[in-house]
Amino acid sequence: MLTRIDCAHLLTADEHQPYVPAAAVLVRGDAIAWAGPGAQCPATREQADQWLDFSDKIIIPGLVNTHGHSSLNCMRGASDAGDFTQWAGELKAYTSDLTPEALHFGNLLSVMDMLAGGTTCICDCTRYGIGGLSRAAELFGMRSLAGGLANSPELRTDGQGNWDDIVAWCDAADICPDRSTLVNVYIGAHSPYNCTGELLKTAHAQARQRGLLFVIHAAETKAEESTILQRYGMRPIPWLHSLGVLDENTLLVHSVWLNEEEIALISHCGCKVAHCPASNMKLGSGVAPIKKMVRSGITVGLGTDSMLSNNSLDLFSEMKIASLVDRITYGPDCLDNRQLFHMATIEGARALRMDRWIGSICAGKKADLAVLNGYHPLGYDEQRLLSDLVFYMNRDSVYATMVNGTLVYRDGRFLLQDGEAVREQAKRYFEESEKYRKLLHGEAREKGDRK
Numbered sequence: 001m002l003t004r005i006d007c008a009h010l011l012t013a014d015e016h017q018p019y020v021p022a023a024a025v026l027v028r029g030d031a032i033a034w035a036g037p038g039a040q041c042p043a044t045r046e047q048a049d050q051w052l053d054f055s056d057k058i059i060i061p062g063l064v065n066t067h068g069h070s071s072l073n074c075m076r077g078a079s080d081a082g083d084f085t086q087w088a089g090e091l092k093a094y095t096s097d098l099t100p101e102a103l104h105f106g107n108l109l110s111v112m113d114m115l116a117g118g119t120t121c122i123c124d125c126t127r128y129g130i131g132g133l134s135r136a137a138e139l140f141g142m143r144s145l146a147g148g149l150a151n152s153p154e155l156r157t158d159g160q161g162n163w164d165d166i167v168a169w170c171d172a173a174d175i176c177p178d179r180s181t182l183v184n185v186y187i188g189a190h191s192p193y194n195c196t197g198e199l200l201k202t203a204h205a206q207a208r209q210r211g212l213l214f215v216i217h218a219a220e221t222k223a224e225e226s227t228i229l230q231r232y233g234m235r236p237i238p239w240l241h242s243l244g245v246l247d248e249n250t251l252l253v254h255s256v257w258l259n260e261e262e263i264a265l266i267s268h269c270g271c272k273v274a275h276c277p278a279s280n281m282k283l284g285s286g287v288a289p290i291k292k293m294v295r296s297g298i299t300v301g302l303g304t305d306s307m308l309s310n311n312s313l314d315l316f317s318e319m320k321i322a323s324l325v326d327r328i329t330y331g332p333d334c335l336d337n338r339q340l341f342h343m344a345t346i347e348g349a350r351a352l353r354m355d356r357w358i359g360s361i362c363a364g365k366k367a368d369l370a371v372l373n374g375y376h377p378l379g380y381d382e383q384r385l386l387s388d389l390v391f392y393m394n395r396d397s398v399y400a401t402m403v404n405g406t407l408v409y410r411d412g413r414f415l416l417q418d419g420e421a422v423r424e425q426a427k428r429y430f431e432e433s434e435k436y437r438k439l440l441h442g443e444a445r446e447k448g449d450r451k
């Protein structure tokens, strides 16, 4: 099927044709067949099988979220306390023992939240219920790269080992080596402090053997730095390097506490970075040296992190926050609006090693698009549009979302599933569940940590 989409402004994140006013995009099946000025479009509205008239709207590539924990969505606001350590301690009661239903509703609600906010791909992390996000994303038509974060029970007393579950899920998954499919898989490890060196090496080797991305939280907090220094006599990045787990297929999440040598090492190894500025600030973790990383040639994408540490999945806000924290840190020599827009699109796709298929709008890529409402009293040109994307717009600006050539969200409604029904079912589940009634009414806090 050939679909012609007309729009007022097209921002492609593709260097050959970054901005086109009065544009058209042709979509054949799941892929973009052509994009450019509407007047030069090789297919008229009549020749196309379907015409989508977005001629008063803006089209950008679907946003790419490089880090989230979707299954925890329902516990939003369970703790907004202090720094990372306080926050993580307070959350144990809420996150260590979630029921399969709570994980399932968390995944569904996160997917809905992201699609309604123009995000078409998520790199999602979980310790339990591995594969749940992929199923939820598939139901609503969203693209995903999902996997489990292995952890060592001897180092993480509130959890259980999950390595066997991760391997079993990978064995069962239908893995597409070039990541062109809607459902994609990686292998991850939680962090240097929650995993033994042996587990990190095993997880990385399995990822490499299967041609998968290796994902790990790294250098997130000062506390992590002192723990690793104390245990191994090395800082987190040199320690990971000594284990041989840093390479071009490694995605480092957060990467806040880095010195110049470590930035050079990450760049040399070809690792990618998921930058989560709102989460880093909410948990008081620190300011990641993003500009230094970008200037060292490191690919940096944006991530929201979880509903517990952000508490939003809005990548428009993330662009703005990334810019603000960069400006307050580095002054006028800061990242420009185009760089921030690219971190939410093509650079995010590069960080996930999916840029062959997503992240920009050009012929041959998958048709993952976000359609936006926008108004500027002076009208839009490229500069004003980039400025509005970073500083003025937010998830409410999204009118429609297309993934893999299918319109999955439009004007407040999900087109493949009944979103309202999911919200109602989730609400009813938590109302009727004795366990959560107690937990959410604060009894768990009185009792202290639960296993």
Ligand SMILES: [Zn+2]
Residues within 6 Å of the ligand: 067, 068, 069, 125, 217, 253, 305, 306
């Ligand atoms: Zn995380």
